Amino acid sequence: MREITSDDVPDALGPYSQAIVSDGTVHVSGKTGVDPETGEAPESVGAQTTQTLANVERILEAAGIDADAIVRATVYLTDMDDYDEVNEAYQSYLSEPYPARTCVEVSRLPAPLDVEITVDAELDGDE
Numbered sequence: 001m002r003e004i005t006s007d008d009v010p011d012a013l014g015p016y017s018q019a020i021v022s023d024g025t026v027h028v029s030g031k032t033g034v035d036p037e038t039g040e041a042p043e044s045v046g047a048q049t050t051q052t053l054a055n056v057e058r059i060l061e062a063a064g065i066d067a068d069a070i071v072r073a074t075v076y077l078t079d080m081d082d083y084d085e086v087n088e089a090y091q092s093y094l095s096e097p098y099p100a101r102t103c104v105e106v107s108r109l110p111a112p113l114d115v116e117i118t119v120d121a122e123l124d125g126d127e
Contacts, residue, residue, distance in 0.1 A: 008061040010034045013110050019059050024123050025062045025075045030076070031055040031117040032109065045082040045114040049089035052117050060121055069121040070099040075114040080105040086115060 004019035004026060012018060012029065019028040033041045033048030036055070040049050057067045077086060083103065091098075099119065109116050 004028075004059060006058050008036055008058040008062075010036050010039070019063060021123065022069070023058055023061060024103045026060060026065065026069075026121045026123060028056055028059050028119045030118045031059070032111055032113045032116050034111070034113070041111075041113050044085070045077075045079075045123075046085040046089040048113060048115050049086045049117075050093055051083065052115055053090070053093040056117060058121055060119075063121075065121055065123060067099065069119075069123070070094070070119045072120040072123055073099045073101045074117075074118045075101065075103040076109060076113050078106060078108060082114060089108045 002021040004021060006018060009018065009031065016029050017048045019026050019120060031052050031054070033051035035041065035051055042051060053067065061068055061070060075090070077083065
């Protein structure tokens with residue numbers, strides 16, 4: 001097991017790793033749409049989704065891969081009425097074949113945001 005970190009994403013809000021590599025898979029902890037340069041998140045859930053995926057990709061890049069390596073994603077929304085807007089941003093950021101995905105509504109997130117995403121991605125070669 002190996003920890004992956006990136007200075008290009010906001011710090012974790014608790015005692016957990018940004019990502020862990022185990023058995024050739026990168027397990028990325030939940031990321032949100034906070035811009036690492038400003039410390040702020042966009043207003044719209046679509047823009048938050050795009051920023052969230054950019055933050056996820058920065059961690060994957062620290063592991064030596066990119067978003068095309070994502071095999072599974074879990075999307076947490078505070079309002080399922082935002083599902084279509086999130087899908088639009090998600091589809092424009094990722095390419096086919098899309099990762100397997102679960103999307104659930106939660107009552108709230110650790111930060112006052114609308115979306116959080118966690119992913120699992122495959123490393124190239126054995127790890």
